Amino acid sequence: DPYSTDPKRHPVLHPASVKPFNAETPPFLLVQQFITPNELFYVRNHLPVPKVDPETYELEIEIEGKNKTLSLTLDELKKLPRHTITATIMCAGNRRSEMTKVKPVKGLSWGAAAVGNATWTGVRLRDVLALAGVDEDAAFKHVQFEGLDFDPTGKTYGASIPFWKAASKRGDVILAFEMNGVPIPRDHGFPVRVIVPGTVGARNVKWLARIIVSEKESDSHWQQNDYKGFSPSTDWDTVDFTKSPAIQELPVISAICQPSEGQTVQTDDGHILVKGYAWSGGGQKIVRVDVTLDEGDTWHVANLDHQDTAEPPQHWSWTLWSARIPVKPGTKTVQIWAKAVDSCYNTQPESFKNIWNLRGVLSNAYHRVTVKLQ
Ligand code: MTE
Ligand code: MO
Numbered sequence: 001d002p003y004s005t006d007p008k009r010h011p012v013l014h015p016a017s018v019k020p021f022n023a024e025t026p027p028f029l030l031v032q033q034f035i036t037p038n039e040l041f042y043v044r045n046h047l048p049v050p051k052v053d054p055e056t057y058e059l060e061i062e063i064e065g066k067n068k069t070l071s072l073t074l075d076e077l078k079k080l081p082r083h084t085i086t087a088t089i090m091c092a093g094n095r096r097s098e099m100t101k102v103k104p105v106k107g108l109s110w111g112a113a114a115v116g117n118a119t120w121t122g123v124r125l126r127d128v129l130a131l132a133g134v135d136e137d138a139a140f141k142h143v144q145f146e147g148l149d150f151d152p153t154g155k156t157y158g159a160s161i162p163f164w165k166a167a168s169k170r171g172d173v174i175l176a177f178e179m180n181g182v183p184i185p186r187d188h189g190f191p192v193r194v195i196v197p198g199t200v201g202a203r204n205v206k207w208l209a210r211i212i213v214s215e216k217e218s219d220s221h222w223q224q225n226d227y228k229g230f231s232p233s234t235d236w237d238t239v240d241f242t243k244s245p246a247i248q249e250l251p252v253i254s255a256i257c258q259p260s261e262g263q264t265v266q267t268d269d270g271h272i273l274v275k276g277y278a279w280s281g282g283g284q285k286i287v288r289v290d291v292t293l294d295e296g297d298t299w300h301v302a303n304l305d306h307q308d309t310a311e312p313p314q315h316w317s318w319t320l321w322s323a324r325i326p327v328k329p330g331t332k333t334v335q336i337w338a339k340a341v342d343s344c345y346n347t348q349p350e351s352f353k354n355i356w357n358l359r360g361v362l363s364n365a366y367h368r369v370t371v372k373l374q
Helices: 074-078 125-131 163-167
Strands: 014-017 022-024 058-063 069-073 082-090 115-124 142-150 156-162 174-179 193-195 208-214 253-258 271-279 286-292 303-306 319-326 333-342 367-373
Touching: 058 125, 069 074, 069 125, 074 174, 082 193, 115 125, 125 163, 125 174, 125 208, 142 163, 156 163, 253 286, 253 333, 253 367, 271 286, 271 333, 271 367, 286 303, 286 319
Parallel strands: 058 208
Antiparallel strands: 014 022, 058 069, 082 115, 115 174, 142 156, 142 208, 174 193, 253 271, 271 319, 286 333, 303 319, 333 367
């Protein structure tokens, strides 16, 4: 069993699959703190967790067209100037289970908690590229990453990001070795993972083995034949993965984490308390969250309780919000809707019907939660 050496996990994590291990945080715990504790952070593994010896670990940096590879030990990497960012990572399939209600999709049945916010410390990818002789004006188009995890045929996990993002100072891409002040836990990429803030989880390659600066995107399955959006009319007979770009920056999303679907809620002086998160990709900031209990006849503007001070387009963290909303006396059940607006004034689509796609990604329609009142 290649999974027998996987690490132990916190018992409150809610598994979507066990081998490979995929699990999300209970939503009400997710919004208790701005920084998600490491042991509660969602886990998304496609393959067994590799066991890496930090003493013998080496990172290889390959530049297409040059026949010399730069190789750095963990100690050498750690000698570069350190950079710390706080960034949210979200899986492209977060909230997929809601899209499934329109029509089945292929993928793990994630609820709304395949997301977390952490402080990451490492070195800038652009500094490592500079060591390899590549600066941000170079004419490359992509930077590819390969992990140390591999499938039974020996193929490793891989992904790529645009070269401009990798090489620009404002891109803030780091090769991280610390998560929330401690060495990155095994599930999250020990000893080194890429953090590509503002970009879909899939490109944040864990257990980083190799960086390839290239004219081409990664040819990995996860870059080419997965993590792409399609029309609601595209099905598995007609899909052509070469026709859609790989997801990079994620669209604006929000979710209600408290109360949860079906819960019985105590009203407080005729009000209910609603809490959640909101986030947008590409470093955009959340500027407003709207909540309604009457299908949009009345919208209540939520309080943005916890938000980073960073300005867009470098606002990498999520926003935690809450709203205390009056309910009409005698109401037995309510459906709560939430939607967020980002600093580009992008907002969420109203329903899943018209954003449905066969892989169940980009599942960012209004979040709707029905609760009973007491
Ligand atoms: N990196 C490697 N090497 N292998 C993986 O399976 N999964 C990706 C990404 N990086 C993955 C990976 C996906 S799809 C996501 S959503 C994030 O890691 C999840 O990061 P986390 O497990 O730290 O939450
Ligand atoms: Mo993911």
